[in-house]
Amino acid sequence: MSRMLTRKLLPVRNILPPVTKRTSHVHRQRYDVIVVGGGHAGTEAAAAAARVGAETLLVTQKTHTIGALSCNPSLGGVGKGHLVREIDALDGLCGRAGDWAGIHFSILNRRKGPAVWGPRAQLDRQRYREFIQAELLSTPRLEVLEGSVEELLVTDPNPEEPGRHRVTGIRLANGSRSISASSVVLTTGTFLSGSLFVGHTVSPGGRIGDAPSSSGLSQTLRERLGLRVGRLRTGTPPRVLKDSVDLSLAKLHPPDSHPTPFSFMNTRTRCKPEEQLPCYLTYTTPGVERVVRESLHLNCHIQQDAKGPRYCPSIESRVLRFPGRRHQVWLEPEGMTSDLLYPQGLSMTMPPDVQLRLIREIPAMHRAEIHTPGYGVQYDYVCPTQLSPALQVKNTQGLFLAGQINGTTGYEEAAAQGLWAGVNAARWARSLPPAVLSRTESYIGVLIDDLVSRGVNEPYRMFTSRAEFRTSLRPDNADLRLTLKGSLLGCVSSARRDEFLRVKLRLQDAEAALRALTLSPAGWRKMMPGISVSESKNGSLSGMDLLQYKDVSFEMLASLFPEQLSPHMEFSERLKIEAVYKPHCDLSKREVERIQKEENMSLPQDLDYFSLPVSLSKEVREILDRFRPSTLGAATRLEGMTPAAVVNLLNYVQIAERKERMMNRSNAGHQEGRGDDLCARNASLPQ
């Protein structure tokens, strides 16, 4: 394992590799996939597309800001940590980058059950960027171009596929140069018609210090492609000089003494346990509320009606919505050597002089100095119900969207979509059918399904309570759920696949060993006095059964049966978790199967629901027309659908499928089914 770690970490161990591919001109006229944007979604998308085998170009305004953490210097958390683990299981970047850049690791919810553990880390901004850039620049088939995209090149659709348009490439702003591609992934973050707000000042842009993106892109989406677009807002707190803060007045919050890495490929983090930096906790005072109220008239962001998140709200909306309370403020390190602190919870948009007055109302910051003031951002997002579960714009062949452009918030949410959009963009370019992740198998699936089938009306963030199969979608088993699937899609390296297969086999061996240990309840009570195996139980219990008990650990069993169990100590924690959760997961198995069955029945995207010769009420027709669910499963989850409507739709789908099968049969001989040989073809894709 440590060998694995070294191998993975080596490329950035000393210094960044020579940046041969960071160019202002490109080598090719044509790419399989062009990714626009170098944030969390863009980097994962580009890396994933290249891994799957596509010749990929990443276009970003400044290569220097690739992998920048625009807001908080942290990764993971409850729900978000689940996403990071899943991204890692599919060989994405952010988990390994987190292990490289983390300077304060902790598992949130440690006492609340493994299904909701939230791996989280404070990050060193510099190191994170370094890792992502090094990783991207050393990825085969991936090129990076510094530039600004003026517009999308769009043409008539391929008549054999659904959609009204087809994307053929991009046109750059400087010199109006065009580059063609089969797929384009847009990950423009807050830059799509972005405006920055500080006090009364409004300026165009998506992040302070960066040029605004051209308005052409937004125009193409709206006017040329006719996409519905909405507006959302977010904000970021001022950065404070560490030296000017009296940390003795805040509560020290240490990291875990043993950092747990995000990645399944790492057994330790780059940062040594003792090198980790603490966070600090402090609270707002009545003075903070006073300053907010006094400065409301100077605060134009807060007066706008674009929808902001109910979580991660600005300090203004917090004190306005919940007045008379003290609110938490976390002081987080920005990096190993950074002299800044990030005051989590103090996102604000008032004029800079008022910001200073506000933070000085907090005792620990009574002499604080602001390095960069906080600001608000408003930006366009594309209503995500216009996307397919592959994150492709339904009416435009080859155009994929990921990240904040789809109405989400958060690095992890963006990265998850980016990865999946990248995989699908590459598949589209290679004429492979879309790949879909189900909400029954992953948080990424939950995220995408929520977005494309329900839409958003505020920035969407992941919560574990959104996953109805939370007991099976755990951070510990993300590899078992996804790595094999990723490997079949070609987006997982051979090293990870080998490691995964090793782990899977070893886990199976260990479970078999546990199941082979059977004793009567009385026998167990004799071996383990103090264990509450009930007297009335009859029959025999296996080691796996015993592990279900709260006070039994794998280590205890291993000490009783060293010969059988000690070889499996590596997986003691995973085995314990699996034993406790398995019965609960089994309970939901049939429900999972039903959902998967319904998700496998796709509804044609160009269906005219108003003229469909099926008995459906007008209301239901309107709902279906508005949301255009991609599958019967998605239709079932729409609000307002009736059981009768679902059955009628199902009926329609099956008849349509039968007709298609019959047509195919008559064409048989010269064309093989596209889906059947999927695995074989994928398995042979270059790694």
Place this chain on the structure above:
Amino acid sequence: MLPVSAVCGGIYRAAIRTLRTRNPPLCRRLSSGDGVLAGLADADTIFALSSGHGRCGVAVVRISGPAATTALRCMVGLRKHLPPPRTALLRSITDPHSKEVLDRGLVLWFPAPHSFTGEDSVEFHIHGGPAVITAVLQALGSVPGMRPAEAGEFTRRAFHAGKLDLTEVEGLGDLIHAETEAQRRQALRQMSGDLGRLYQDWSHRLKRCLAHVEAFIDFSEDELIEDGVLDRVDISVCDLQAEINQHLKDERRGERLRSGVHVVIAGATNAGKSSLLNTLCQRPAAIVSPIAGTTRDVVETALDIGGFPVLLSDTAGLRDSPDLVEQEGVRRARERVQQADLTLVVVDSTILPSEVQRAAAVLLKHLESVLTSQEQPEAGRCLLVLNKTDLLPEAQREQLSLGLRGTSGLPPVCLISCQTSEGLKDFLTVLQSTVQTMCADPLSGAPTLTQARHRAHLQQCAAALAQYWRYRDSDLALAAEGVRLALTGLGRITGRVGAEEILDIIFKDFCIGK
């Protein structure tokens, strides 16, 4: 326990026994206990009465899904060997918990895939009486892993398994629509009134419990969720469990949908007749006021008392009035009393003389005036209800209840207070046994299908709440899963609850900082 027919009584006892064993007392004793799951499985085996709902000689109950064999094993006594497929066997059908015989009928076993739904299926052909049907359905509901089928669910499964031909498939949507509508109307009727409010209130409280646990899971550690949140959830879950269990034990059930035994409430003005009606049907069917003569027309309500259908009518108070409308009301009231199977004569106990003998005399005279046309109150055709006992001194109450019992010529006497519900339980016991004897023919009235469904879902809900305690201290994710399952069970009665709704409560109740 109420002395209903052996069959019904057995079922109630069995149901309560089941509840007792499945729901631990409201403490956390089990939280550290067996890591093994109790039978709150929400796995997908469904059952339903699949013959008609009206009066019929034979009823067919269908079971489909993986646990169908469990039903065979634990209700038909086929422990070791499953019966030969698709062969009718005459068997006793017993309650899985009390082992009491519910009926003797035909049992058929259809192993997958050769069944209507393509799944393992079992059919019970039983006698068509509502009591038998209710008993069998309730017994099935208490088998782990079983739940009543949703509208059209059998057909839908058959469809999924490719078991329907094209014409059947075409009619499927309409069929499901009709079934859903019927179920919806029935549920709506049942949901209006106190019972509906009760379920809605539970659902609302359960939603809050879940929202607060979810908030604690998704936000607490570095955000501002107060530590007391879970303590409040504990109290709420505890209360809910107690209330649901109490409700499941409660013999007064919701309103019946069709006619059964005609029971008429009669008496002088302002004796509390309408209050009694409202108390019995648990919803304000009649307007109640301290003004004499409030009820002027007959107010009719269908009720289920101990498994028997009852049509309960409240009538205008009997008095001579110059008001023409009221005169008509009184006339109708007398008419009703004449037609009634059973008359509940309500008397304001505060107007009775305190001495028992004189009170008995007053009552006899009063009975005569109420039951004018009946020569002599036939045994079992009348109950005397002395209301407003909360206004009597303790001693007088005692005297009346003891003294009147043996008085010859008087029908059974019940002392109750509609205000405080005092004496209500005893009254219901008497009423139920009277109604039962009256139903010489158990086939009259309608099956209690909706109630069987509600009951099964409530049992599921209560059992799921036990999971909360089992994991409260060791694994909050699994504890929350218990609350979720409970809400799913209740949601089948009150409507589905989505993740967004839970998040809405979270954001309303908490200031989330991150």
